Amino acid sequence: MNFTKNSGLVKVWVSLVLGGTYKLEEVPRLFNLKEVVTEVVKETTTI
Template sequence: MFNENSMLVRTWFSVVVSGAYTFEQVPVLFNLKDEVGKKLTVLGFDIGT
């Protein structure tokens, strides 16, 4: 299980914020997408859920 400080969460968060990937492209891997979504929501990103 991932948390907000996991390397993979931080990496995907960074690439989504930078615009290189979209939130929809974050893999469904355990709770990875949920954790990335939480961090994006805090910044005010609309993740479409």
């Protein structure tokens, strides 16, 4: 299973990280979830 930027779980974790509830280090290593969430957060915060 591979997650994409449009996956529901990715969107949930991105909002939790951006909202300060969790840190990037706390995103679980589930398939490629952590990598995709990290990528989206970095894209969002560098704009």
